[in-house]
Amino acid sequence: MATYDLEEQEQIEELKTWWKLHGTLITAVIVALAIGVVGWQGWNWWQRSQSNQAAQLYGGIQQALEQQDVKRVRLIAGELIDKYASTSYASLAAMLAGKVLVESGDTKSAQAQFGWVAENAKDPGLRDLARLRQAIVLAEEKSFDEALKQLAVPPAPSFMARYLEVRGDILMAQGKHAEARTAYVEAYKQFDEIRKAAGIPAGPYADILQAKRDAAGGQS
Numbered sequence: 001m002a003t004y005d006l007e008e009q010e011q012i013e014e015l016k017t018w019w020k021l022h023g024t025l026i027t028a029v030i031v032a033l034a035i036g037v038v039g040w041q042g043w044n045w046w047q048r049s050q051s052n053q054a055a056q057l058y059g060g061i062q063q064a065l066e067q068q069d070v071k072r073v074r075l076i077a078g079e080l081i082d083k084y085a086s087t088s089y090a091s092l093a094a095m096l097a098g099k100v101l102v103e104s105g106d107t108k109s110a111q112a113q114f115g116w117v118a119e120n121a122k123d124p125g126l127r128d129l130a131r132l133r134q135a136i137v138l139a140e141e142k143s144f145d146e147a148l149k150q151l152a153v154p155p156a157p158s159f160m161a162r163y164l165e166v167r168g169d170i171l172m173a174q175g176k177h178a179e180a181r182t183a184y185v186e187a188y189k190q191f192d193e194i195r196k197a198a199g200i201p202a203g204p205y206a207d208i209l210q211a212k213r214d215a216a217g218g219q220s
Contacts, residue, residue: 053083053084054080054083054084054087054089054090055089057076057079057080057084057089057093058076058080058089058092058093060072060076061073061076061077061080061093061096061097064076065096065100070100070101070104070106073096073097073100074097074100074101074109076093077090077093077094077096077097077113080093080094081093081094081116085120088121088122088123090120091117091120091121091122091123091126091130092126094113094114094116094117094130095113095114095117095126095129095130095133097110097113098110098111098113098114098117098130098133099133101113102133102137107137107140107141110133110137111134111137111138114130114131114133114134114137115130115134116130117129117130118130118131118134118150124156125156125158125159128155128156128159128163129159131150131151131153131155132150132151132155132159132162132163132166134147134150135147135148135150135151135166135170136166138150139166139169139170139173142173144170144173144174147166147170148167148170151163151166151167151170157190157194158194160187160190161187161188161190161191161194161209162187163187164183164184164186164187164190165183165184165187165209165212167183168180168181168182168183168184168187168212168216169212171183172212172215172216177216177217178216178217180212180216181213181216181217184209184212184213184216185213187209188206188209188210188213191205191206191209192206
């Protein structure tokens with residue numbers, strides 16, 4: 001049997017006393033940490049599983065696009081939104097479905113797809129693009145005020161020129177030429193700043209904006 005000197009016995013007693021006071025808490029913390037680790041691993045596994053299943057469905061929507069099967073595109077997009085809304089595939093599918101639906105003439109369903117992306121996509125760029133496309137569809141349906149509301153949400157700088165251009169198009173359609181011209185002028189400025197920063201030539205888009213500006217009238 002092991003024997004301990006007085007100092008060791010005192011240390012042992014102190015340890016026992018300390019454990020009585022704090023042992024339960026320490027055990028609870030250890031258990032909580034263990035559960036947390038297991039939970040985190042489970043969450044990661046679930047996320048990977050969701051992403052893999054969503055990716056398979058997204059592959060199906062691409063096949064449907066190649067086959068020009070609008071109905072199947074819409075069904076798969078709906079399934080991705082219903083079951084895998086937290087994945088990026090759901091937003092991408094909704095954008096594709098919206099584009100196909102516009103081309104098929106079902107603009108109301110297209111608006112619903114774009115609207116969902118604008119409200120739910122995790123990627124800010126996708127949200128900006130969805131609002132832009134929704135505004136274009138609304139403008140084509142003569143819902144000008146609703147279209148302008150979509151464009152009133154400030155986008156990322158890379159989208160600003162396009163937002164302003166579409167705003168100008170809507171104002172022109174409303175007969176507000178002076179306001180449209182202002183929008184086109186600002187769109188050109190925004191585009192020019194970005195393309196200079198990127199070190200790229202003006203290209204045909206600059207010509208388009210200038211032509212729209214001139215068509216709106218006023219001083220050059």
